[in-house]
Amino acid sequence: MSNTPDDRKYADSHEWALLESDGNIRVGITDHAQELLGDLVFVELPEIGQKLVQADECSVVESVKAASDIYSPVTGEIVAINNDLEDSPEAINDSPYEDGWIFVIKPEDASELDNLLDAESYQNLTEDE
Amino acid sequence: MPFIPHSEHDISKMLSTIGVDSIDDLFDEIPDNLRCGELGKIPSGMNEMEVSRLLRDKAAQDGLPLCFLGAGAYEHHIPAAVWEITTRGEFYSAYTPYQAEASQGTLQLLYEFQSMMASLMAMDVSNASLYDGASALAEAVLMAVRANKKSKSRKILMPLTINPVYRSVTEAIVKNQAIELIDVPYDAETGKTDLNALQHYVDEDVAALVIPQPNFFGVIDDVDALTQWADENGALSIAVVNPMAMALLKPPGEWAESGVDIVCGEGQPLGVPLASGGPYFGFMCCKQKHVRQMPGRIIGRTTDLDGKEGFTLTLQAREQHIRRSKATSNICTNQGLLVTAATIYMSLLGPEGLKKVALNSHKNTQLLIKRLTTIKGVGVAFGSATFHEYVLTVDTNTKQLIETLAEKNHILAGFDMSVSCPELGNALLVCATETRTEEDIEQFASVLDTYLNS
Numbered sequence: 001m002s003n004t005p006d007d008r009k010y011a012d013s014h015e016w017a018l019l020e021s022d023g024n025i026r027v028g029i030t031d032h033a034q035e036l037l038g039d040l041v042f043v044e045l046p047e048i049g050q051k052l053v054q055a056d057e058c059s060v061v062e063s064v065k066a067a068s069d070i071y072s073p074v075t076g077e078i079v080a081i082n083n084d085l086e087d088s089p090e091a092i093n094d095s096p097y098e099d100g101w102i103f104v105i106k107p108e109d110a111s112e113l114d115n116l117l118d119a120e121s122y123q124n125l126t127e128d129e
Numbered sequence: 130m131p132f133i134p135h136s137e138h139d140i141s142k143m144l145s146t147i148g149v150d151s152i153d154d155l156f157d158e159i160p161d162n163l164r165c166g167e168l169g170k171i172p173s174g175m176n177e178m179e180v181s182r183l184l185r186d187k188a189a190q191d192g193l194p195l196c197f198l199g200a201g202a203y204e205h206h207i208p209a210a211v212w213e214i215t216t217r218g219e220f221y222s223a224y225t226p227y228q229a230e231a232s233q234g235t236l237q238l239l240y241e242f243q244s245m246m247a248s249l250m251a252m253d254v255s256n257a258s259l260y261d262g263a264s265a266l267a268e269a270v271l272m273a274v275r276a277n278k279k280s281k282s283r284k285i286l287m288p289l290t291i292n293p294v295y296r297s298v299t300e301a302i303v304k305n306q307a308i309e310l311i312d313v314p315y316d317a318e319t320g321k322t323d324l325n326a327l328q329h330y331v332d333e334d335v336a337a338l339v340i341p342q343p344n345f346f347g348v349i350d351d352v353d354a355l356t357q358w359a360d361e362n363g364a365l366s367i368a369v370v371n372p373m374a375m376a377l378l379k380p381p382g383e384w385a386e387s388g389v390d391i392v393c394g395e396g397q398p399l400g401v402p403l404a405s406g407g408p409y410f411g412f413m414c415c416k417q418k419h420v421r422q423m424p425g426r427i428i429g430r431t432t433d434l435d436g437k438e439g440f441t442l443t444l445q446a447r448e449q450h451i452r453r454s455k456a457t458s459n460i461c462t463n464q465g466l467l468v469t470a471a472t473i474y475m476s477l478l479g480p481e482g483l484k485k486v487a488l489n490s491h492k493n494t495q496l497l498i499k500r501l502t503t504i505k506g507v508g509v510a511f512g513s514a515t516f517h518e519y520v521l522t523v524d525t526n527t528k529q530l531i532e533t534l535a536e537k538n539h540i541l542a543g544f545d546m547s548v549s550c551p552e553l554g555n556a557l558l559v560c561a562t563e564t565r566t567e568e569d570i571e572q573f574a575s576v577l578d579t580y581l582n583s
Contacts, residue, residue: 042446047278
């Protein structure tokens with residue numbers, strides 16, 4: 001059974017979104033998603049300064065068996081990307097909620113997070129799959 | 130040997146099994162207005178003997194003309210061993226196999242092809258080939274738009290010095306994807322892509338600049354300056370090159386500071402005989418950092434569980450069977466058989482052999498230009514160095530000249546430039562590869578002199 005911490009919100013497209021103390025939102029993919037994808041071999045990161053609308057495609061994670069788009073959980077501007085993933089994409093497998101973060105976005109309106117799922121709802125969603 | 134898929138009896142048996150009266154009933158979902166109706170112009174069938182005779186007679190109509198025509202496809206000598214080996218049963222297939230890893234020999238050959246192309250172009254990566262040169266350029270344009278993350282634009286600077294066929298094929302493929310191809314003029318004196326004209330686009334967001342070498346006029350273009358312009362203006366650089374010329378000229382991986390981003394072109398000069406309509410093959414190379422945006426198949430070398438060397442398809446997450454509509458290409462049909470020939474051709478010639486072919490083609494073309502321009506009424510269109518083609522001006526209707534020499538003298542005098550570049554007036558693009566002798570050139574010159582001056 002995969003791990004779903006309750007300090008953050010989840011999109012049904014399997015991203016997590018963690019509101020940080022500075023008001024920015026850190027984004028990655030869930031433990032469940034990395035389990036489904038298998039060993040990650042490449043992450044195509046967004047560009048710093050890139051402006052996104054909620055649910056825009058902004059990144060691609062590629063495993064030995066599939067490549068999947070990552071969608072922005074909120075509207076905003078990319079302010080940080082995890083460059084370490086270029087050399088060690090496996091960080092997403094090893095530590096999906098910490099070292100395996102993908103980007104940080106500065107939200108236009110953090111209340112968009114309310115549209116996302118909480119840990120329990122996301123957990124239920126993955127069990128139904 | 131005739132191939133008969135199934136008899137009337139088989140067909141009626143299959144139809145009755147699924148409860149359908151006729152084959153036509155299987156297609157009754159297609160509305161009448163979308164059906165092509167009767168194929169009235171298709172004649173009734175012929176037997177094998179009749180077809181063989183018909184095709185033999187048609188082939189004979191080509192004759193064996195003396196060829197000074199290039200314009201994208203070139204007559205080079207192909208050692209007899211090339212197609213002898215290529216058509217062996219082990220190689221004789223047009224496709225990368227579906228059970229790819231079961232065919233280690235084919236994969237190794239494609240891997241060798243990639244290595245040779247990457248080396249010839251001085252680039253990091255090559256794919257296992259594309260359909261042809263023109264569609265390879267279209268793929269390169271699509272790839273550049275995907276790969277240029279710094280640019281939001283879908284504008285491509287496309288010089289008029291690019292083969293007009295490549296330009297129209299590219300337009301047909303990309304125009305409905307909101308990609309805009311912007312013409313870049315050429316310098317009327319030199320026939321080179323006009324660097325000054327690029328200055329209009331300094332403040333514009335442009336995804337890529339296409340750079341020919343040699344260009345359609347045969348002229349050796351200012352590739353370093355063009356590549357540098359792209360680098361300085363946030364545009365990716367796409368080289369369109371004749372692979373044979375790269376045995377002699379500086380390869381695109383070495384243009385400007387750090388080479389171009391993408392190279393593509395037509396592979397036909399490497400061991401593929403001239404045929405109207407092909408089949409030929411396209412090639413594409415790129416920098417390592419763009420490889421995930423590259424279309425086509427890529428073969429990798431690896432080791433198996435026993436530690437033995439093996440070959441495998443790699444980076445397949447770019448491809449349509451995994452990425453579906455987001456694949457980097459949906460034309461992954463490659464020209465496996467022609468690539469096989471090209472790989473064997475390059476192996477037999479080696480880098481030195483290729484260089485000799487390129488050098489002799491260059492020398493013969495210089496000889497051709499020198500001889501033809503002694504004829505009254507023949508001049509050169511541009512004052513620039515060339516590889517193995519050049520634009521000549523003639524004091525007569527080019528179309529008539531070409532037709533007459535072909536019919537009366539069995540000489541293919543060149544490509545009629547008045548169609549794609551009417552501003553050049555009566556102009557002829559001529560070519561002499563290593564296969565042309567001094568006698569051939571003399572024969573062409575004397576026929577041309579007679580045509581123009583008597």
